[in-house]
Amino acid sequence: MTTTDHDVSRSAAGVGAAFLTRLESIFGEHGLIRQPEELLVYECDGYVIEKNVPDVVVFPESTEQVVKVVNLCAEFQVPFVPRGAGTSLAGGCLPVGGGVMISLTRMKRILEVNLRDRYAVVEPGVVNLHLTQHLKGTGYHYAPDPSSQGACTIGGNFATNSGGPHTLKYGVTVNHVLGAEVVLPDGSVVQLGGAVEDTPGYDLTGLFVGSEGTFGVCTRVTVRLTRDPAACRTLLAVFNSVREATQSISQIIGAGIVPAALEMMDQGIIEAVEAAFHFGFPLDAAAVLLIEVDGLEVAVDDEARQIIAICQAGGAREVRQANSPRERQLLWKCRKQAFGAIGRLSPSYCTQDGVVPRTKLPEIQEFITAVGQRHAIRIVNVFHAGDGNIHPILLFDERDSDQVRRVLEASEEILLKCIELGGSVTGEHGIGVEKISLMHRLFDAHDLDVMRSVRQAFNPGGLCSPMKMLPTAGACGMEHVMQKRPGRRAAL
Amino acid sequence: MTHDPTTSACGEPGRLAGSATAAPQPPGRIGGQIDYDKFLDCVHCGLCTAACPTYLETGDENNGPRGRIYLMRSVVDGRLELTPRVNAHLDLCLDCRSCETACPSGVEYGRLIEPFRASQRRAEAARQSARNADWFHRYILYCLFPYAQRLRWALAPARLMQQLRLDRLLETLGVIKILPRRLQRMQSFLPRLLPGGPPLPEFLPALGPKRARVALFTGCVADALFRHAHWATARVLQQNGCDVVVPRTQVCCGAIHYHSGADHPALALARANAAAFDAAGVDAVVVNVAGCGSMLKDYGQIARELEPAQAALLAELGGLADKVRDVSQFLAELGLIAPRGELKLRAVYQDACHLVHAQRVREQPRDLLAQIPGLELLSIAEPEICCGAAGSYNLTEPEMSDRLARRKLANLLAADPQVIVTGNVGCSMQIQSALRQARRAIPVVHPMELLDLSYRGVAFSRG
Numbered sequence: 001m002t003t004t005d006h007d008v009s010r011s012a013a014g015v016g017a018a019f020l021t022r023l024e025s026i027f028g029e030h031g032l033i034r035q036p037e038e039l040l041v042y043e044c045d046g047y048v049i050e051k052n053v054p055d056v057v058v059f060p061e062s063t064e065q066v067v068k069v070v071n072l073c074a075e076f077q078v079p080f081v082p083r084g085a086g087t088s089l090a091g092g093c094l095p096v097g098g099g100v101m102i103s104l105t106r107m108k109r110i111l112e113v114n115l116r117d118r119y120a121v122v123e124p125g126v127v128n129l130h131l132t133q134h135l136k137g138t139g140y141h142y143a144p145d146p147s148s149q150g151a152c153t154i155g156g157n158f159a160t161n162s163g164g165p166h167t168l169k170y171g172v173t174v175n176h177v178l179g180a181e182v183v184l185p186d187g188s189v190v191q192l193g194g195a196v197e198d199t200p201g202y203d204l205t206g207l208f209v210g211s212e213g214t215f216g217v218c219t220r221v222t223v224r225l226t227r228d229p230a231a232c233r234t235l236l237a238v239f240n241s242v243r244e245a246t247q248s249i250s251q252i253i254g255a256g257i258v259p260a261a262l263e264m265m266d267q268g269i270i271e272a273v274e275a276a277f278h279f280g281f282p283l284d285a286a287a288v289l290l291i292e293v294d295g296l297e298v299a300v301d302d303e304a305r306q307i308i309a310i311c312q313a314g315g316a317r318e319v320r321q322a323n324s325p326r327e328r329q330l331l332w333k334c335r336k337q338a339f340g341a342i343g344r345l346s347p348s349y350c351t352q353d354g355v356v357p358r359t360k361l362p363e364i365q366e367f368i369t370a371v372g373q374r375h376a377i378r379i380v381n382v383f384h385a386g387d388g389n390i391h392p393i394l395l396f397d398e399r400d401s402d403q404v405r406r407v408l409e410a411s412e413e414i415l416l417k418c419i420e421l422g423g424s425v426t427g428e429h430g431i432g433v434e435k436i437s438l439m440h441r442l443f444d445a446h447d448l449d450v451m452r453s454v455r456q457a458f459n460p461g462g463l464c465s466p467m468k469m470l471p472t473a474g475a476c477g478m479e480h481v482m483q484k485r486p487g488r489r490a491a492l
Numbered sequence: 493m494t495h496d497p498t499t500s501a502c503g504e505p506g507r508l509a510g511s512a513t514a515a516p517q518p519p520g521r522i523g524g525q526i527d528y529d530k531f532l533d534c535v536h537c538g539l540c541t542a543a544c545p546t547y548l549e550t551g552d553e554n555n556g557p558r559g560r561i562y563l564m565r566s567v568v569d570g571r572l573e574l575t576p577r578v579n580a581h582l583d584l585c586l587d588c589r590s591c592e593t594a595c596p597s598g599v600e601y602g603r604l605i606e607p608f609r610a611s612q613r614r615a616e617a618a619r620q621s622a623r624n625a626d627w628f629h630r631y632i633l634y635c636l637f638p639y640a641q642r643l644r645w646a647l648a649p650a651r652l653m654q655q656l657r658l659d660r661l662l663e664t665l666g667v668i669k670i671l672p673r674r675l676q677r678m679q680s681f682l683p684r685l686l687p688g689g690p691p692l693p694e695f696l697p698a699l700g701p702k703r704a705r706v707a708l709f710t711g712c713v714a715d716a717l718f719r720h721a722h723w724a725t726a727r728v729l730q731q732n733g734c735d736v737v738v739p740r741t742q743v744c745c746g747a748i749h750y751h752s753g754a755d756h757p758a759l760a761l762a763r764a765n766a767a768a769f770d771a772a773g774v775d776a777v778v779v780n781v782a783g784c785g786s787m788l789k790d791y792g793q794i795a796r797e798l799e800p801a802q803a804a805l806l807a808e809l810g811g812l813a814d815k816v817r818d819v820s821q822f823l824a825e826l827g828l829i830a831p832r833g834e835l836k837l838r839a840v841y842q843d844a845c846h847l848v849h850a851q852r853v854r855e856q857p858r859d860l861l862a863q864i865p866g867l868e869l870l871s872i873a874e875p876e877i878c879c880g881a882a883g884s885y886n887l888t889e890p891e892m893s894d895r896l897a898r899r900k901l902a903n904l905l906a907a908d909p910q911v912i913v914t915g916n917v918g919c920s921m922q923i924q925s926a927l928r929q930a931r932r933a934i935p936v937v938h939p940m941e942l943l944d945l946s947y948r949g950v951a952f953s954r955g
Contacts, residue, residue, distance in 0.1 A: 033552070037578050040566060041559035048536050059551055086553060087538040105551030125551070127542045133873065150594065151542045276596055340537045343597025347532040 012099035014076035015055040023056060023100075026068045031106075033057040042083070042101055046148075047091040047434055048398070049350075054081075054095035059106045063181065063189060063219040066102065070217065070464075071187040073100055079466045082217045084125060084153030089351050090432025092160060092212055096467035102217060104155050110134055111220070118225045119178055119195050124155025124218050128162075131223070140225040143170040146428065147336040158218050161210030163428035165261040165335065168386035169294075170226060172428070174209040181220035182208060185464040195222050207454070212430050213465040215458040229294035232260065233304040234322040234331055237289040237311040238282055242266055242381075245287035246361040248314035249385045252291070253358060255310060257303055259386060263290040263335050268345070268380025269393070273334040276341040281334075282318075289316075289385065290335050338382050339393065345380070346395035352411050353429040354418035358388040367417050368392045375406040389427035390418070416441060431469045439471050522615055523568045523608040525797065531565045533599045534558065540601075543594035545878045545896050546584050554581040557591035557601055564608050574612070582609065584892060586885055587751070588845035588878035593852070602790075602850065606751065607797050613753020689723050696726050696736040703733035704826060707774040709765075709788065709816075712744040714781045714917045721937075724944035725780045725819055731947045732829050736778075741768040747787035751883060755798050762791050763805075766812045777812065780819045780940060782844035782916035783883060786851055788816040818847060819940060820915065824856035831946035834866040840909040841869060841939070842900075842923065844916030845878045857915055857939045864946045870907040874899070881922035897926040905932065911952065912936045 024032060033039060034056045043051040055078075060066045073080045079099035086093050095101050108125035115138055122131060128149040132141045145164035146152055152162070158180065163172045170176075179193030193205035208215055239245040245264055252262065265273070266287050274281045281288065289311065293303040308319045322328040334341075342349045356364045361383065368390075372379035378395045392414055396403040415425040415438055425431075425438045439448065451470055459465075540557040541547050547556035554563065560582060566572035582605070589602050692710065706729060710722055729736050746761035765788070769777050779785035792810030799805050817825070841861060847853045862869055880886060880896030900923065904912060912934055914920050920936050927934055945952055 033554075035575075035577055037563075037572055037575050038552075038554050038581075040572060041553045041562045044536070046537050085538055085541055087541075103551065103553075105547075108551070130542070148537070148539055151539045276598060337539065337596030340535065340539055340596025341598075343533050343535045343599065347529075349535060 014078040045086040045088040045093040054101040055098045057101045084156035087148045087152045089429045090434040092432040143226040160430040169260045176224045179222040182216045184216040212469045231297040232294035234328045235291045236320045237316045238285045238318040242287045244315035260294040261292040262386030264383040264385040266381040272341040348398040350394045355427040356421045356423035360421045375410040540591035540594045543590045586882040589849040610753045692738045704775045705735040709779040725940040739768040745784040745787040782846035786846040820857040833946040833949040836866040842914040873903045881918035901926040
């Protein structure tokens with residue numbers, strides 16, 4: 001991991017003996033970490049290019065404790081940042097400027113499951129997959145299924161509006177959050193939405209989902225439960241060229257089929273997942289499409305047949321079907337853990353996250369290949385192809401600063417190309433600190449001003465998640481961090 | 493015990509810790525001998541966290557795999573001192589290796605924490621503050637546990653007390669409390685001691701057409717406490733057309749020593765086993781205890797870590813490691829001859845971490861059990877989470893061990909089983925102990941015991 005830029009990582013001014021004593025009276029010995037050797041692991045999340053150690057980590061077990069810590073931070077003007085499982089790939093949990101990290105991992109109760117009205121109420125620290133496991137046998141599940149669902153929390157999904165392979169048909173997190181309880185930076189507890197659809201007034205739930213923790217701390221979420229599909233078919237189409245694969249994707253959607261998921265993996269990633277999981281992927285294929293259709297038993301076979309015909313007409317050399325639940329599970333494991341499997345190809349990687357209109361997939365794919373060649377950086381690809389969400393993965397060795405520089409340059413070029421093609425710089429990972437400098441490329445000054453004033457309304461002091469998402473310094477005297485461009489610190 | 497390769501180390505108990513400390517201290521920092529690339533395999537994605545029992549219990553990333561790797565690497569890098577707090581987080585690790593199953597990058601966590609701990613223990617011993625120089629390590633862990641015969645003798649009074657029901661009386665009267673804390677815990681973990689039968693003969697012939705020739709590893713604690721499971725395993729192997737040899741010169745696998753940093757005694761035991769099993773000239777060395785099997789399979793790795801320059805040793809120990817199979821893995825590969833006897837039972841198979849995670853043996857025991865007519869296999873929540881036994885962890889980290897035992901028991905009982913099946917001595921003892929405390933009388937058996945009953949057409953009865 002890259003050495004920390006020490007003159008940037010610093011403590012928050014308000015953290016002194018008086019503050020810590022008060023904090024300890026709220027959390028006790030076991031609910032708080034303040035020793036340097038134990039704070040170290042909290043200096044970064046899944047994004048390791050930037051690091052900063054928080055001054056203190058607290059583990060609230062109730063909304064009341066969250067209110068208390070937030071009030072104390074306001075009193076002492078100390079910044080704070082919430083953290084779930086710390087799987088952000090964009091530095092969403094990075095404690096820029098130090099201060100208090102509010103770890104929500106101990107607020108992990110499933111408070112209510114209401115099958116008749118199809119909702120569940122959970123605390124933010126509940127692991128995404130644990131909710132679905134809890135529902136096993138009821139005929140319902142929680143639909144958003146980010147690749148990190150085995151570890152990431154519902155609170156983190158709420159903050160970043162997480163997607164996942166099956167959101168092509170079922171929608172992203174915002175489509176599955178009915179309401180929430182949040183603690184605002186002034187310590188007030190606010191109920192957003194509720195267990196029923198379309199509560200009147202402004203859609204504050206929609207506003208908070210994806211706000212990356214910049215409006216407050218979510219302490220309770222009411223999520224929609226989705227009926228398990230009666231049947232599904234999972235197909236694997238093997239192509240000799242990436243272009244044929246991406247064109248087939250447009251053909252499938254163009255035929256009016258909405259698969260539950262439509263994923264693409266290229267040769268490099270196939271190699272990694274095959275080494276990890278031994279599914280039996282053809283290592284000489286240029287690309288594979290992983291396609292799932294679900295719904296009524298009578299419909300899925302018909303859709304599967306259509307898809308097979310389209311893929312074959314599009315040049316697929318082979319289309320396989322998962323023959324057992326075990327095989328289907330393994331296929332999805334391969335896809336969902338593809339990022340992690342990259343560890344087998346290189347010591348470090350940078351997963352990019354961009355969006356292009358679906359029809360532009362062949363174009364962006366060719367651009368990515370050219371960028372990789374120009375910067376002498378190996379790039380492999382997994383795409384949530386159905387909704388044009390691309391994940392080029394740039395392989396490098398973090399100990400080589402020149403490679404790090406080239407990776408960052410290549411990443412930026414790819415993301416700018418996404419904007420040029422009419423897309424965006426993030427599909428699901430969020431802006432965090434990683435992409436903060438790209439916000440002004442995506443939005444003009446007026447757009448950003450409106451966003452700033454929305455944040456101002458909830459978080460006027462800027463103490464909550466400073467330096468995230470919007471390129472403003474907030475009010476914590478952290479302008480120096482801004483000048484250093486936190487999202488690109490490693491390159492400097 | 494006719495031949496004991498560690499007599500030189502353990503014949504005089506007092507010298508054992510000395511022999512561990514006598515190992516040359518590797519130059520440089522703690523953990524400095526670890527292949528640094530193994531740290532780099534971790535890309536910090538965090539997908540392992542929720543697979544870790546101690547992270548699930550505490551929510552503290554210092555108690556999760558990614559955090560522990562970060563701590564160890566920081567120590568090796570010289571960024572961090574190995575303070576008591578850092579030690580505590582590393583000690584709290586069960587070494588269950590659940591994180592390895594969860595890790596998509598193939599991080600070999602066990603090959604980080606185990607050598608790191610070994611070098612920690614060596615350094616501690618060198619500083620004379622050695623945990624492994626205390627009475628518990630010196631006499632109990634090193635000089636009693638690894639020797640089945642000694643252990644059987646030591647347990648004779650306990651067996652008698654159990655038969656006379658005196659143990660319950662002493663517990664009720666509180667007399668047990670005069671024992672040192674760890675001995676009290678050991679007493680509470682002692683399962684109901686079953687008559688194990690005589691020692692296994694050196695050879696048991698295949699029944700029907702011969703399909704393979706295997707050696708059976710009998711181990712130490714397992715042979716003292718679970719010899720009935722060894723007999724069952726041998727009979728099942730015979731039923732499946734295997735000649736079974738039980739080499740007399742085999743010894744403890746050395747896991748207890750290795751995990752507490754006494755790696756040279758561990759290496760001596762490994763060499764004795766390599767000699768014992770190579771002589772047998774077998775198709776496979778079959779193990780029915782997950783912990784021992786995992787250790788035996790790691791022999792090659794351990795030789796590489798401890799004696800990187802000795803190619804002959806690597807070949808010797810690696811050769812044995814390649815032949816080691818868990819019994820369910822072996823039978824699944826061989827193809828089980830379907831048992832006929834009906835066992836009408838609602839059973840839960842409980843994964844032993846050293847099978848499911850360390851050896852990646854998950855489906856095989858389930859597939860074998862599913863072939864028993866009448867047996868219904870129930871599924872439970874969190875099957876991959878450790879029960880807290882973890883070798884001697886239940887003695888060294890009692891609080892966390894108990895928390896995990898309660899968690900596991902709740903998940904097991906929710907399925908309402910008539911029998912709990914598990915392929916490891918430690919798990920079996922931990923769950924039996926938890927069941928006793930909860931006053932639930934559900935028998936805990938080895939998968940081979942059920943298969944054996946089915947082959948013999950004997951109905952299941954508790955005890």
